Amino acid sequence: MNRFQQLVRWTYPRWVILMGIILAIGVMTFPIPQITDPQTRYITLDARQFEFAPHRIHINKGDRVIINFTASDVVHGFYLDGYGIQARVEPGVTKQIEFSAERTGKFRYRCSVSCGSLHPFMIGELVVGPNEPFWRAIALVIIGLFTLLTYRFLTKGTSYEYPTLGASPA
Amino acid sequence: MIKSQRINVFQYVPFLRGVLRSRLFQPVLTISTLFFFTLAIVTGLFGTPVGNRNFGIVFVWIVWWGLLIILLVPFLGRLWCAACPIPVPGEWLQRRGIINRRKGRLSTLRWKFPKRLRNMWLQNFGFLGVAIFSAIILTRPEVSAWLLLGFSLIGIILSILYENRVFCRYVCPVGGFIGLYSLMSPVEVRVQDPQVCATHTPKDCIIGNEYAYGCPWMVFPGTLERNTYCGMCMECIKACPKNNVVINLRPVGSDLMVAKERRLDEAYKAFIMLACALLYSVVLLGPWGWLKQWANMDTLPHWLAYAGVFLLANLLLLPGLFTLTALLSQRLGRIQLPLRQLVTDYAYTLVPLGLTAWIAFSFSLVFTNGSYALGVLSDPFGWGWNLFGTTESTWMPFGSALIPFLQTGILTTGMLFAVNTAYKIAGQHTPNPRQALRGMLPVTGFIMSITFAFLWLYLG
Ligand code: SF4
Ligand code: SF4
Ligand SMILES: [Cu+2]
Numbered sequence: 001m002n003r004f005q006q007l008v009r010w011t012y013p014r015w016v017i018l019m020g021i022i023l024a025i026g027v028m029t030f031p032i033p034q035i036t037d038p039q040t041r042y043i044t045l046d047a048r049q050f051e052f053a054p055h056r057i058h059i060n061k062g063d064r065v066i067i068n069f070t071a072s073d074v075v076h077g078f079y080l081d082g083y084g085i086q087a088r089v090e091p092g093v094t095k096q097i098e099f100s101a102e103r104t105g106k107f108r109y110r111c112s113v114s115c116g117s118l119h120p121f122m123i124g125e126l127v128v129g130p131n132e133p134f135w136r137a138i139a140l141v142i143i144g145l146f147t148l149l150t151y152r153f154l155t156k157g158t159s160y161e162y163p164t165l166g167a168s169p170a
Numbered sequence: 171m172i173k174s175q176r177i178n179v180f181q182y183v184p185f186l187r188g189v190l191r192s193r194l195f196q197p198v199l200t201i202s203t204l205f206f207f208t209l210a211i212v213t214g215l216f217g218t219p220v221g222n223r224n225f226g227i228v229f230v231w232i233v234w235w236g237l238l239i240i241l242l243v244p245f246l247g248r249l250w251c252a253a254c255p256i257p258v259p260g261e262w263l264q265r266r267g268i269i270n271r272r273k274g275r276l277s278t279l280r281w282k283f284p285k286r287l288r289n290m291w292l293q294n295f296g297f298l299g300v301a302i303f304s305a306i307i308l309t310r311p312e313v314s315a316w317l318l319l320g321f322s323l324i325g326i327i328l329s330i331l332y333e334n335r336v337f338c339r340y341v342c343p344v345g346g347f348i349g350l351y352s353l354m355s356p357v358e359v360r361v362q363d364p365q366v367c368a369t370h371t372p373k374d375c376i377i378g379n380e381y382a383y384g385c386p387w388m389v390f391p392g393t394l395e396r397n398t399y400c401g402m403c404m405e406c407i408k409a410c411p412k413n414n415v416v417i418n419l420r421p422v423g424s425d426l427m428v429a430k431e432r433r434l435d436e437a438y439k440a441f442i443m444l445a446c447a448l449l450y451s452v453v454l455l456g457p458w459g460w461l462k463q464w465a466n467m468d469t470l471p472h473w474l475a476y477a478g479v480f481l482l483a484n485l486l487l488l489p490g491l492f493t494l495t496a497l498l499s500q501r502l503g504r505i506q507l508p509l510r511q512l513v514t515d516y517a518y519t520l521v522p523l524g525l526t527a528w529i530a531f532s533f534s535l536v537f538t539n540g541s542y543a544l545g546v547l548s549d550p551f552g553w554g555w556n557l558f559g560t561t562e563s564t565w566m567p568f569g570s571a572l573i574p575f576l577q578t579g580i581l582t583t584g585m586l587f588a589v590n591t592a593y594k595i596a597g598q599h600t601p602n603p604r605q606a607l608r609g610m611l612p613v614t615g616f617i618m619s620i621t622f623a624f625l626w627l628y629l630g
Contacts, residue, residue, distance in 0.1 A: 051459020081570035117309040125457045134629040137578040144586050156603040
């Protein structure tokens, strides 16, 4: 076997890993086209100890969002992850929150005013579709798995580090 | 071959041996943590009942927890146990000393700890017992303080009855999972040459000598192969007259492959920790208010139902599904191994998965609420003090746009590590790599489904 053949031998299963990495990068950066037309969304959001109603909101990228924010027991707050939007609302007063949804993904809105014991866990979810980060993550997992399994399949026993260590009594 | 994958840290950082041999090493750590521990208890008992304004809650459940699960356990394994304040009063009591090695045996009643309890089951049930109250413990300073105080008291009582750190080794609910997840850490305390130990008598590392105590964790360093029960207290480094005990760097997760020490109680620890990471992500980080209320004991029947489902998921549902998976693997890979053994072995694939799941969970918890730490530093009791001028610092989530990506990264890494571990474990049971590959497929499916569940909860 000459040098070249050796090199090919060495590289052969490792190509799989390279392919996997390229695929993974591809899937993380592939641009996803906008499919829906932007709209204006009017949302009424009520805060009470220790939840938001609705607890999950679905909109699309590019939408203009107008939230009428109320509190039905004590003073609560609103902080939107990823957007950094913040508001505070007193019972009986409606607060308007306005923004454009420019980032896709799931963003938690949380109470930002200490309102009782479970306050740090008072959370709602705003999903800005298409939920790219989620689907890219799923794709990443599948590519990773596929790469690992293929690599293990191609290398069979050769790169197998623990052939006998502590082999069981079986 | 395994040995050659180790790097003896003392060779490269010689002064470290001196540091670890010093009798001051551990007391310096424990006295510092004891200070914060006492403060956490006192503020918990006497400070404001508002959790996020109380030092006890913020420092224990956000700062300490974040440090422990994101940094200490993954990188340094059980090193926290060397610094932990909980068993310290008990240990000082039985040693009748703090720094210097006092002559003679430990002062205890010298009872024998029951054989049947010398495993992780107490820690498993202890952890679950705490977990079903977590919504309350995490948010009520007083409850949290009593819990910490209670741990320390149990530690003292056990130190009076039994020699050594029986509390840490068999009882502490935190110690259990730190031990399990320390299998992953790239650092270990090991002897350099087991041959030297085999012939060396008397074994100073077990019985102690004038410089050091015998291993407080009741471990014999000479045959130590896994991190789980070594508390990294460094006593054996001080004790060994042959300088045979060292600190090694090693590939992450090496201990997962030590087949002969796998046990069902540890496997259950892996199930419980994974199930709890999932359930906490649903209850605490999810958007479902009613669930939080049930966990928070708004009514007793609600809480009972919640606790019942919680325990069922931990003790039956997840282990049951995993057993089915192992059964499938047994068939597909034609693995000649009793099912129970196979379930136990494969459970170690859930160690990397569980650890990374907890890290992902904690990214969200810690980064979001970390800024409370500034406020309580200046005003630990929530009484309006302003020691460092940071009392009025506002709550500011850190990196909220980044967290989902960090979570994706860490979860994917953990999943791939878990699947690779499944392949190696299957390979320990069948010499044929094809069969190993077929055998690990169902486990791969299980691991993938769990990963998808976490991704859906965090990003979906
Ligand atoms: S004292 Fe040192 S050489 Fe002797 S058994 Fe213990 S670790 Fe080994
Ligand atoms: S093996 Fe050594 S470092 Fe580990 S707990 Fe025992 S004495 Fe401490
Ligand atoms: Cu609130």
